[in-house]
Amino acid sequence: MxxxxxxxxxxxxxxxxxxxxxxxxxxxxxxxxxxxxxxxxxxxxxxxxxxxxxxxxxxxxxxxxxxxxxxxxxxxxxxxxxxxxxxxxxxxxxxxxxxxxxxxxxxxxxxxxxxxxxxxxxxxxxxxxxxxxxxxxxxxxxxxxxxxxxxxxxxxxxxxxxxxxxxxxxxxxxxxxxxxxxxxxxxxxxxxxxxxxxxxxxxxDGESIPHGWVPPAPVGEPAPFHDWLIRQVGRNDVVGDLAADYSAGVRDSDHRIACTASELLAIFHEVSHSSEAYDTVVSAIAEWIRTEPSTTYIRTEQISGDSHDHRGWGAGSGTTERYEYLCPCGDGTIIEEHDNIPGFREHDVWIACDKCRAEWHFVEGRGVRDWALQPASVSAAV
Incomplete structure (x- = not known):
């Protein structure tokens, strides 16, 4: 039957x-x-x-x-x-x-x-x-x-x-x-x-659940900076201490994984930390860049940006742009400006923070829109 x-x-x-x-x-x-x-x-x-x-x-x-x-x-x-x-x-x-x-x-x-x-x-x-x-x-x-x-x-x-x-x-x-x-x-x-x-x-609620759910395949996102920093755990210096604290934070899900050095800076702006800890972060990033000279340099978080039309100064209309980014220490900004007006084309970027201006330099050979930072200690060693 x-x-x-x-x-x-x-x-x-x-x-x-x-x-x-x-x-x-x-x-x-x-x-x-x-x-x-x-x-x-x-x-x-x-x-x-x-x-x-x-x-x-x-x-x-x-x-x-x-x-x-x-x-x-x-x-x-x-x-x-x-x-x-x-x-x-x-x-x-x-x-x-x-x-x-x-x-x-x-x-x-x-x-x-x-x-x-x-x-x-x-x-x-x-x-x-x-x-x-x-x-x-x-x-x-x-x-x-x-x-x-x-x-x-x-x-x-x-x-x-x-x-x-x-x-x-x-x-x-x-x-x-x-x-x-x-x-x-x-x-x-x-x-x-x-x-x-x-x-x-x-x-x-009594609903019949269809079978066949398939777990998503794990995504192996490259995390070279994270891997390097984890390898520093156990060192008897401030970078080793930083690596141990970072590793514990990842393990306890207190903060995300820093795939890049820029992400480590972002994490430190999200969690409470001392000025000494920030200085150690800068030292660790400088060591990472010296260890991996082909690495991507530091870009910080954009916090504002706008673009305006401008009727120009007689040679035609254009636009002006201004973008602000958090500076590495978090107390100031990095300002990027573009004047796209015929006859007056200017592009500039600068650090509006005395502390970061002394501790960080722009990487040479990059355009204003493609700016990146590296610790001043790395620049001095080049």
């Missing part, structure tokens, strides 16, 4: 029977759970109830392997039995699985490093109000069913380490956690973060 649109598929029926027997739930209740829009796989294939059950027996780390169960509600090596309410257990495990799917899994020689207990709180916060509570054991259970790397380094407590990106997890933990300091930038936001938030709301 061919099922109609209201008849559950054979796979759903098999899952419902298996889940009913495993949890002591009525078949109709189990079928209602496995058929829920929230349990159909929001970021990937639906997790099979039979797969979930098999993991508790067969998994190489948490599986009972025919003996005493190793995993309970509170975690591994716990006497806490599973408590199934018969209404939402399978849905909850499916949602935890999708929450874990949004993270980049560790691979190869990378060690699993995110604690299951921390992850279980992240799952609670992210999945609220659809999950009011996520146990440590269920988080581990879902991770095992998903096939994530799992490690048990201490072998003496209920918690395990789960193989997902520590940086991505820290980002989500801080974004959704109550009382957490939120990230200021989003370079560690998981690819599936916004997608899962969107489809979770739609599925909770």
């Amino acid at each position: 061919t099922p109609n649109n209201n008849t559950p598929s054979r796979a759903l029926q098999q899952d419902a029977r298996a889940w009913s027997a495993f949890t002591g739930t009525k078949y109709t209740s189990a079928l209602r759970q496995v058929s829920s829009p929230l349990a159909q796989g929001l970021l990937g294939p639906r997790v099979s109830a039979r797969r979930l059950i098999a993991v508790l027996s067969d998994h190489e780390l948490i599986g009972a392997q025919g003996g005493v169960p190793l995993l309970g509600e509170d975690g591994v090596r716990s006497d806490s039995p599973w408590h199934f309410d018969g209404k939402s257990d399978y849905i909850q495990l499916a949602l935890i699985t999708d929450m874990l799917r949004m993270f980049t899994p560790t691979s190869g020689a990378e060690a699993a490093e995110v604690g299951s207990y921390s992850l279980k709180h992240t799952a609670e916060w992210f999945l609220s109000p659809h999950c009011s509570y996520v146990s440590n054991g269920r988080l581990i259970w879902a991770a095992a069913a998903l096939g994530l790397p799992i490690a048990d380094p201490n072998r003496d407590g209920p918690n395990l380490l789960i193989g997902v990106s520590e940086r991505e997890h820290d980002y989500v933990h801080r974004m959704v956690g109550s009382g957490q300091t939120r990230p200021q930038v989003h370079h560690y936001r998981p690819a599936g973060y916004e997608q899962l938030r969107t489809v979770l709301t739609r599925a909770a």
Whole structure:
């Protein structure tokens, strides 16, 4: 007999029977759970109830392997039995699985490093109000069913380490956690973060979510200055200290990555810093330019600009232009002017800041519209 649109598929029926027997739930209740829009796989294939059950027996780390169960509600090596309410257990495990799917899994020689207990709180916060509570054991259970790397380094407590990106997890933990300091930038936001938030709301409203979401391919933007600065961490001088502070800011999502030296200056105008720290930035940029003489020089942020028509002085009409840019220290400006009037064509750019005029020079051989700066120490060494 061919099922109609209201008849559950054979796979759903098999899952419902298996889940009913495993949890002591009525078949109709189990079928209602496995058929829920929230349990159909929001970021990937639906997790099979039979797969979930098999993991508790067969998994190489948490599986009972025919003996005493190793995993309970509170975690591994716990006497806490599973408590199934018969209404939402399978849905909850499916949602935890999708929450874990949004993270980049560790691979190869990378060690699993995110604690299951921390992850279980992240799952609670992210999945609220659809999950009011996520146990440590269920988080581990879902991770095992998903096939994530799992490690048990201490072998003496209920918690395990789960193989997902520590940086991505820290980002989500801080974004959704109550009382957490939120990230200021989003370079560690998981690819599936916004997608899962969107489809979770739609599925909770009963909407069927189409399968086939494909994570966007990572974009490897060149960041030569960032790479160079990170390599300076550990130096026993002011540039090494700057590199360590910068690296910590990137790691904690307090500021963006500085792909270029110009972007490092921009970052320092966005965060609080001392005058000594600014001087160190100038020293680091000068060293970078001397190390990489073919590098792009410094351009600062434009803060204003206008162009006006001018009827001219007898030889025809034209325009005048004036643009202002932030100076490197942030207390003054760089002014660029163009007089495009026939017979009076003039173009000029200058630094309207005494401090920066002493510390920075325009790079020779570049036009007014193509101006760029380099530290005066670099100019003096040429």
